[in-house]
Amino acid sequence: MPGSTSTPTEDEARAALEAHRQSIDNIDAALIHMLAERFRQTQAVGELKARARMPAADPQREARQIARLRELAHAARLDPDFAEKFLAFIIREVIRHHDSIAGRTPGASA
Amino acid sequence: MPGSTSTPTEDEARAALEAHRQSIDNIDAALIHMLAERFRQTQAVGELKARARMPAADPQREARQIARLRELAHAARLDPDFAEKFLAFIIREVIRHHDSIAGRTPGASA
Numbered sequence: 001m002p003g004s005t006s007t008p009t010e011d012e013a014r015a016a017l018e019a020h021r022q023s024i025d026n027i028d029a030a031l032i033h034m035l036a037e038r039f040r041q042t043q044a045v046g047e048l049k050a051r052a053r054m055p056a057a058d059p060q061r062e063a064r065q066i067a068r069l070r071e072l073a074h075a076a077r078l079d080p081d082f083a084e085k086f087l088a089f090i091i092r093e094v095i096r097h098h099d100s101i102a103g104r105t106p107g108a109s110a
Numbered sequence: 111m112p113g114s115t116s117t118p119t120e121d122e123a124r125a126a127l128e129a130h131r132q133s134i135d136n137i138d139a140a141l142i143h144m145l146a147e148r149f150r151q152t153q154a155v156g157e158l159k160a161r162a163r164m165p166a167a168d169p170q171r172e173a174r175q176i177a178r179l180r181e182l183a184h185a186a187r188l189d190p191d192f193a194e195k196f197l198a199f200i201i202r203e204v205i206r207h208h209d210s211i212a213g214r215t216p217g218a219s220a
Contacts, residue, residue, distance in 0.1 A: 006161070013162035020155045021171070027148045028175070029182055031141065032193055036186035038137045045130045051116070052123035061131070065138070072139055076146035082203055083142055089199055093192055 035090075042094045056099065062091065145200075152204045166209065172201065 008016065049056055066084055073083035118126065159166055176194055183193035 008158070008162050010162070013158060013164060016158050017155060017164075020151050020158070023151050024148060024155075025175075025178070027144050027151065028179060028197070031144050031148070031196075032179055032182045032188060033186050034137050034141050034144065035193075035196065036183070036188035038134060038141070039188060041130050041133050041137065045127060045134075048118070048123060048126050048130070052118050052120070054123060054127075065135075068135070069138060069142055072142045073146070076143050078142060078146035078149060083145070086141075086145065086199075087138070089196075 038090070039094070039097070043097060046094075046097060056095065148200070149204070149207070153207060156204075156207060166205065 046056070048054075066087060069083045069087050070080040073080045156166070158164075176197060179193045179197050180190040183190045
């Protein structure tokens with residue numbers, strides 16, 4: 001049925017929908033676990049930066065990340081604008097975490 | 111150095127930061143590719159729903175997805191509220207895609 005433009009029967013449509021949903025559920029579980037690991041890494045970075053008195057934000061690193069993710073997205077046929085929005089969404093959460101670490105750690109940059 | 115509370119030297123801090131950043135870059139590449147595949151699946155779902163005249167939104171499915179992702183996040187020590195915000199962020203993009211498919215496909219639900 002992939003690529004078909006005809007109207008599927010209700011049973012065909014339900015079966016096809018269920019198959020896609022199982023794939024989406026597997027992908028979502030992978031995404032959640034990758035995000036959990038990413039926050040473990042950025043948590044460690046936040047603690048390191050606080051101990052080493054390094055500034056929490058690094059605009060040059062962020063610019064390199066954005067450029068790289070846009071390229072990866074383009075190659076994977078994902079909208080590069082969406083990839084950039086996604087990274088911004090994640091980084092907002094990371095900065096929120098870092099600020100709360102900095103608030104707890106003596107000598108950390110504000 | 112993990113778990114240390116002493117102040118690292120600048121070289122130590124730079125080396126540790128670089129190691130974390132390599133992990134973060136690998137994770138981000140994985141996230142982008144999983145997201146690309148997720149949108150391939152939801153694109154197919156959007157086209158299927160349009161052909162089969164099924165409604166674009168499915169609040170019961172979304173409620174099940176939220177509950178499941180919150181559980182997975184909890185098990186992976188990721189903030190369940192963040193996991194829910196993340197899913198909402200993705201679903202907003204999916205609905206934007208579906209609306210544009212529905213707009214192009216005769217007979218699709220609005």
